[in-house]
Amino acid sequence: MGFPSPASTGTAYAATARTTPTRYRDRASYDRALVHAILDAGYVCHLGFVRDGAPVVLPTLYGRVGERLYVHGSTGSRPLRAAGRAGDDGLPVCLTVTHLDGLVLARSAFNHSLNYRSVMVHGTARQVTDEAELRLALDALVDQVVPGRSADSRPASAKELAATAVLRLDLEEVSAKVRDAGPGDDPEDLALPHWAGVVPVGTAYGTPVAADDLTPGIPLPAYLTRG
Amino acid sequence: MGFPSPASTGTAYAATARTTPTRYRDRASYDRALVHAILDAGYVCHLGFVRDGAPVVLPTLYGRVGERLYVHGSTGSRPLRAAGRAGDDGLPVCLTVTHLDGLVLARSAFNHSLNYRSVMVHGTARQVTDEAELRLALDALVDQVVPGRSADSRPASAKELAATAVLRLDLEEVSAKVRDAGPGDDPEDLALPHWAGVVPVGTAYGTPVAADDLTPGIPLPAYLTRG
Structure with a gap:
């Protein structure tokens, strides 16, 4: 494909200050294959951006193509679409994908937890304007939800393409977080009569x-x- | 309970500029009972805030008590906890809860959609410091995930309470969004040979x-x- 893409060499994304957690560092990972697997297991993300100085978090669709994410931007937010259209500046975003895997019941209320896999992507989203890339992105969005579906539906018309806002976000500043374990009770709580x-x-x-x-x-x- | 709470009179939240969508207005609702039902059907939210001018979206737990949400703030984010602690100013946040209900396959790629229920809360989060309210909040967080569980686990010790960061967010500027329908194909697409x-x-x-x-x-x- 002829669209510029970030380099995908190396097995891990480089950690940055904001992708380094201050707690539970052992749950953080920058492994590229793990990040891809978590992203590929879903299709709904929560996209955060700043509007008039305040945060906004929109649930929306994404599709992954290599080291790029395409995000459906027609989610009722005029500022989102406008900002995404603003040329080279783009729109600073944080895109988070979360899969819940388990409810972790400990003997102590304090040690209750969740098992989950999540990915957080920081970066600048830019509106896709190239028609070929827009078609690729729309196929990716449809196929992310139902693999194989884009080939079994009517492709977008020129009018529909013009009415569609898709944002592109490169996978560069990325981290994953995973918890996959049983309850972490304190030793003195193990004999308490609560199911765990x-x-x-x-x-x-x-x-x-x-x-x-x-x-x-x-x-x-x-x-x-x-x- | 003796903690100040927003008024819960009226069957609907007041719409504001930022809770009024620019598209799909028919999907938006401010109905209090609907908002409560969507919140009560879940326990994982995506919390957005601004750090160094850039958006951050963290998945975390919430619990609802009347017109208040309590949010688990110990999610590895020092700025989140610090900002939540910053006295009267608090931390501007956007808290979004999304339940996915269906994949909507249309004959045209363009009209593919999702059925979902979501709630978006805008407001200022403040750290809970009152010990009684903190205990109430922790119970609410545990019971939001597994109703009845807080009574069947060891309550938090004073040391654990001190180590727990809980943010409070009042339900004042709130909207729900729901799509619950079949595919919305264009009339001229209905005869196409694609399953819908x-x-x-x-x-x-x-x-x-x-x-x-x-x-x-x-x-x-x-x-x-x-x-």
């Missing part, structure tokens, strides 16, 4: 429900038979 | 896994038999 352990949590997909006006005879696509 | 409909999505809880060092004979508590 982990309740696994995950995302469940139900049986697809066809649209009321679906043309009869169109079968459920193979790519929707997950798991 | 909704894939339901939800959170699934697995069988609880006891800690390796759990005292034999402690049964699984009734409050963990969800659903």
Whole structure:
């Protein structure tokens, strides 16, 4: 692909001051493969930016293509779209993806925790204006949610492309955080009469429900038979 | 409870400039009961704040008590905790809670969407310093995740309380956003040969896994038999 992309050499992202946590440093990672795996396991992110000096956090879709994230920017926020359009300056953002994996019940209230995998990306988002890159980004957004779906839907028209705001965010200043363990009770609490352990949590997909006006005879696509 | 709280009269929150979306206005709501229901259906939020002029979005726990949210602030962020402690000024935040309910597959790539329920809270977070309120907040955080659990665990010691940072955020400037519908294809696309409909999505809880060092004979508590 002909779009400029950050170098993807090296197995890890470089740590920076703001990607270095002040607590639970052992949970932090800059491993590129781990970051990619966490990003690829989801498609909803929470995108933070600053508007009139105050923070805003929008849930929105993302798609990963190599070392780039594409973010759906038409989320009802005129400032987001305007700022993303502002030429070279771009929009400073923090994009966070979180997967919850377990509820961790300890004997002590204080040591209750969650098991999770999360990725935080700091950077500057810029609106995608090149038509070929915009098409690539839209396919990536659709396929991030349902792999294989972009090839089985009507591609965007020129009018639709013009109405779509997609932001691009390069993966450069990135960290992952993972907790995957049982309860960390203090030794003196181990004999307390409270159940302790982990309740696994995950995302469940139900049986697809066809649209009321679906043309009869169109079968459920193979790519929707997950798991 | 003796802590000052915003008035909870009226069935709706007042809309403000920043809680009024510029697109999909029909998806926005200020209904108090709806907002509470969305908040009560979860326990992980994404908390946005500004650090050195740049946005930061942290996943963390929250608990709701009436018109207050308590947010777990010990998430590895020294600036967050410091700012929350800064007296009357507090920390401007945006707290967003999102539940994904469905993948919406349209015939056109452009009309793909998600069904979801989300709440966005704008306001100023302040660190909880009153010991009684801190205890209430910690119970709320534990019970938000597993209702009934705070009464079945060892309460926090004075030392643990001192080590815990909890932020309080009042529910005043609040909006909900909900999409709950099938695909919105353009009329001219309805006859295209692509499957269209909704894939339901939800959170699934697995069988609880006891800690390796759990005292034999402690049964699984009734409050963990969800659903």
